[in-house]
Amino acid sequence: xxxxxxxxxxxxxxxxxxxxxxxxxxxxxxxxxxxxxxxxxxxxxxxxxxxxxxxxxxxxxxxxxxxxxxxxxxxxxxxxxxxxxxxxxxxxxxxxxxxxxxxxxxxxxxxxx
Amino acid sequence: xxxxxxxxxxxxxxxxxxxxxxxxxxxxxxxxxxxxxxxxxxxxxxxxxxxxxxxxxxxxxxxxxxxxxxxxxxxxxxxxxxxxxxxxxxxxxxxxxxxxxxxxxxxxxxxxxxxxxxxxx
Numbered sequence: 283x284x285x286x287x288x289x290x291x292x293x294x295x296x297x298x299x300x301x302x303x304x305x306x307x308x309x310x311x312x313x314x315x316x317x318x319x320x321x322x323x324x325x326x327x328x329x330x331x332x333x334x335x336x337x338x339x340x341x342x343x344x345x346x347x348x349x350x351x352x353x354x355x356x357x358x359x360x361x362x363x364x365x366x367x368x369x370x371x372x373x374x375x376x377x378x379x380x381x382x383x384x385x386x387x388x389x390x391x392x393x394x395x
Numbered sequence: 396x397x398x399x400x401x402x403x404x405x406x407x408x409x410x411x412x413x414x415x416x417x418x419x420x421x422x423x424x425x426x427x428x429x430x431x432x433x434x435x436x437x438x439x440x441x442x443x444x445x446x447x448x449x450x451x452x453x454x455x456x457x458x459x460x461x462x463x464x465x466x467x468x469x470x471x472x473x474x475x476x477x478x479x480x481x482x483x484x485x486x487x488x489x490x491x492x493x494x495x496x497x498x499x500x501x502x503x504x505x506x507x508x509x510x511x512x513x514x515x516x
Contacts, residue, residue, distance in 0.1 A: 283457065321495060323440075330506035331440065336495050342502060374440055378494060382430075382454030384442040 284309050284377050288387035296395045301362040303390045305375035310355045319379040322351055322360045325389075326371040334373075335360065367394055397421040399429075399491050399507035406513045407481050414477035415510045417491030422503075424472035425449035431465060431476045432490045434509075445494070446474060481514045488512075 285308040295301045311320045322335040333342040335351035338358060348363040362369060375387040402416040419429065430445035444455040448467040455465070467474045474491055491507040 325440075330490050330492075330509055332506070333495060333504040336502060336504070340502075342504065372439075376440075382442065382445045383456050384430075384445075384494070386440040386442070389439045 283383045284311075284380055284385050286375055286377055286385050286387035288373075288375060288390050290390060291388060292391045292393070294393045294395050295362075295365045297367060298364050301365050301369075301392060303360045303373055303375075305353075305358045305360070305387050307356045307358075307377055309379075311358075311377050311379050312355055313379055318354065319377055320351075320353070320358050321376045321378065322349075323374045323376060323386075324369075324371050325374065329371075331374065365392070365394070370394055397493070397503065397505045399493065399505055401489075401491060401507040401510045404511040404513070406515070408516055409481055409483055409514055411481050411514075412477070412479050413481055413512065414475050415489060415512065417474045417476075417507050419472045419474070419493070422493075424467075425469050427493055427496055429467070429474045430492050430494055431463075431474075432492055433459075433487045434490065435487045443476070443489075448472075448474065481512075483514050483516075485512060486514045 287306045289304045311318050318338045320338050323331040325331040334345050339351045350361050372389040372391050374389050378384045398420045400418045425448045428445050431443040433441045443459040444465045446453045446465045448469045464477045488509045490509050493505040495504045
């Protein structure tokens with residue numbers, strides 16, 4: 283299985299300040315079709331995960347533009363330009379290059395100071 | 396509107412069998428992979444496996460191969476996750492999900508509300 287490693291595992295951020303989460307994969311997520319199968323999810327307390335970013339850098343429907351994704355190959359980053367109170371929860375990166383062995387990172391818990 | 400509606404919470408004893416369900420609506424059930432994700436108490440997300448209801452092609456993550464069975468009944472647009480003999484370690488929230496896809500309507504990614512399974516003697 284591809285191992286996804288996130289850092290940090292927890293973040294405490296003042297509202298209005300930026301936040302950044304790193305995700306590294308044990309193998310390249312670049313497929314021969316030219317796409318990179320890396321996604322970012324947010325799981326708010328008591329809810330199922332919700333997709334934020336697909337294929338490294340594309341914001342999903344309804345996701346605010348303060349969220350952005352970047353990276354390539356095995357190294358990826360999720361950035362929040364200005365954290366808001368509603369952004370609390372656990373952030374997961376996920377790879378889907380290997381069907382059916384999709385894997386998630388360990389999760390990064392974001393708290394508001 | 397795409398919806399995945401899961402069956403309700405279950406409380407079972409070790410050794411019992413269980414089948415939980417996930418009913419899809421608002422899309423062509425036979426045309427998209429649907430998967431199951433486990434979340435143990437206070438822990439992260441784990442993909443268990445995935446099925447293509449159109450032809451019942453089913454794939455399991457290595458950790459879950461032989462531990463669970465994934466199936467689908469396309470006549471009622473419902474996917475299933477079942478255990479033949481539950482263990483206490485199966486206690487978890489289970490989500491069904493339509494993992495990211497892109498079709499003529501644009502990108503999609505949908506999750507059920509989750510089914511809490513508690514296994515305790």
